[in-house]
Amino acid sequence: MNSTTSARQKPATGLGPQLRRRKSIQQMIGDSESSSSGGALRRTLGMWQLTMISVGATMGTGILVILGATVPIAGPAIWISFVIAGVTALLSAVSYAEMAGMVPVAGSSYSYSYATMGEGIAWICGWCLVLEYAVSVAAVAVGAGEYVNETLRAFNMELPASLAGGPAEGGVVNLPALIVVVLATLLLVRGARESAIVNTVVVVIKAGILVFFSIVAFSAFNAGNFEPLLPMGAAGVTAAASSVFFSYIGFDAASTAGEEAKNPKRDLPRAIMLSMLIVTLTYVLVAVSAIGAREWTWFEGTEAALVQIVGEITGQPWLVLVFALASVLAIASVVLTVLYGQTRILLSMSRDGLVPAAFGKVSKRTGTPVIGTLITGILVAITAGFIPLGALADATSIGTLFAFALVGVSVMYLRRKQPLAPRTFKVPFYPITPILGVLACLFLMSQLSWHTWVVFGGWMLVGIILYLAYGRRRSVLGQLSKQEYIDSHLGNK
Template sequence: MLFWRVKPLDKILETAEKKSLKRQLGAFQLTMLGIGAVIGTGIFVLTAEAGQKAGPGMMIAFVIAATVCALAALAYAELASMVPVSGSAYTYTYGVFGEIIAWVVGWALALEYGVGASVVSVGWSGYMNGLLAHSDLFGLVAPGALALPEALRAGPFAGGSFNLLAFLISFAVTVLLIIGTSKSAKVNAILVAIKIAALAMFVVIALPAVKSTNFEPFLPGGWGSPLGGVGVLGAAASIFFAYVGFDAVSTAAEETKNPNRNIPIGLIGSLAICTIFYLLVGYSAAGSVGAQPVLGVNGMPLDPGSDAMAAACAGSEALVCSKEPLAHVLRMIGFPTLGNWIGIAAILALPSVILMMMFGQTRIFFTMSRDGLLPEALSRVHPRFHTPHVITIITGIVVAVCSAFFPVGKLADTSNSGTLLAFAMVAIGVMILRKQQPNRPRPFRTPLVWLVCPLAVLGCLLLFVNLTMTAKLVFVIWAAIGLVVYRLYGYRRSQMAPDHKTLPPAPHLEPHPTFHEGPDPGP
């Protein structure tokens, strides 16, 4: 059953949309691409989440998550270079494990992309709400006059009723994706510069305010719990989201000059730079105002996103309670105007991350629909805009509703569960193909594959186990629903079923939003 209905890699390449892509990206461009894709909600928002789970020990969590990502990225790059087509990990597993495993991975990727877009939307709303609450519009109004009512600032699990701004930004990005949008590399570079400048400014201002007493105790939640969700490992499982997007480097393999050299430089370079920034930001935030978690009656950190946490944070100025932690730190140490500018930087940069994630979600389900595993309507292309408008509308509705009602921490952990499964399957797939098809051309080869890939799988498993129980439960329920859908629909309608002889022609789609002619984003 494992290797059932395997779609040969040659067939995948043959039936994919054919593009002649010019190899023009060097190591520097790939590194900038990776940094641009990585720096987003994770560091701007999840710093508070990590602090609540691990306290100052969140700095160790950043390193653990980065290490797992680096191992997975090296494995991912090999398959991306061998099969540079849309569908990402879903397509790769289809060509290695077969249809049912590919279905599970593709279904799980919905948790990464769709729920991940909700995470960024909620993070964006936190900074926008903070800016509205503290801005005087350059002296034109009283501070706080623009603030939304408390009930419309957050969902019901975070002390509010409906997160209006998160809902609206999700809706706006959905409209953009329907009418079609292609960002140039120059725009991406500008956004990268804004994000790096904002983080650098934060470190320069907050670092001198660090006090050693704020790091005591260093590990208030310990290393972790058998149930997951707390401690350093629990924080690493959550902060893993801060690195999601690095694989955009590996999916650009078809456009890379000398991929054997430049892809690992881009992957490791972008992860290293982001990790250094994250450590500096975490150290500065925890050391300047403290990052001690809010403890429950059992002496352990409360679960972020829970009713108890929302109640404990009511009116609190603690860093772990903030929905805009970096701006909050600067305001706490006496730089309110610069805190607002940090918020503006996040507000400008984060919508592009929402767009990338929603784009990835629509293209995954588009590819699955083309393969017959989902209804044909999902792969319909708008006659004017040349975008898969049906699945984009459905994705937009789901993202908007999730972002309006659920807290950022719960969403991030749920998103990570799908990502970790996809990365583990890719690493296993690399090892299987090394044995099954050792002579197949590999523009990029994973170094020390029999060490890197097993460690990648173990790392993904370690982080998955340390997700919150809610995230693991949602993942299991979502996977079970997916298997039912596959049995009732995809099993019979699949293009690999005996009564299907040909694949439909590939419709023309809008290109990748990072390049004018690029591949789809990976998991």
């Protein structure tokens, strides 16, 4: 025990070489099949369930509330902003599809970066994913209080102000947000299959609600609402695209299920591409129908535009109630699937020694990382219930875009280093597509405000300190001598 502790306190190599050390794909797959952490994850998910995980993590409250904030920026051309953001996400999605087929493990872009760019970039990517998943799920859950109140108002009831929002909103605790996260955590502890079944049902319901909205909105469609198309100019469209990109965050959730998919090399690429198609078409349909139903100036200051449009067109309060209930379900679905992805990424990082071992212990009874799920769920629940997220939530898009860009680089690296390796999906029009994907991500990052960059820089600084203080000294690869590392890495040559 003492020798192990001593070894962990003194890496076998210098900082520079350790940051560049890569983990072979074969070693990653071998670690995922090992039961040394108490048990292996169970392969129970088919293509449809994987697709629903991605759709569930992506299609959340964003589309229900984001029009009020983005239509005033882009005008009637908001649907073009959704297309731009969707194309950007798609350019990254095809890279994710290729990598998911080659590296069918739970770490998503963290694992892809480890196999191509080394431990240093992998840690940065993993830290970005913590921002993307943990912070975004807390930010989404915070909206639960308002939508629960929307539901209760249909019955002339309302939550007390002290329970409808955290201290930043003048309350004591956002009780609905806390409850949603706790319930999602308990469901994830039971098993991935049970969670996937519940998520599939919820995704079908909320997709149906959005289609129903589009039908209602098209009944009051006025083509004149699209004139002028670009009142805020092209700059407004691209600025809005950076904002609505938040609505596409989550499509990569299926890639975190690499170790629980029945046939990951075949199904993961298909699920990622199918989910992107479903989400993009739905978003554009909703945006076009909403603008057709109301002039673009109407949306300014409107927090729940879709609910209001349905209520005004139909005059039926019960439909408003249905939309409010669907919004709560949308929140629950996003919380469930994104929290799932976060626990699987932390599991992969734990195997590599970069985060505590508790996150990597898999229960033999449930086939899930029970301890890691409970720790993550508790921390997210506290964050959602009590802590104002502010600009940290805004920085989520930067962290996500950065991780997406790294996946495009990973594809190009492996195409160069392992051109003959078997690939169940190949990025079309290589190398143009991954290059465009990386450039598109960098462009959208450049459109975000400077204070968001400052917050992101602070987040990265904290991550670097944590790596140097903890991860570097406990890294599995960092403990290997140069010859041991070469021997373990031969499978990646």
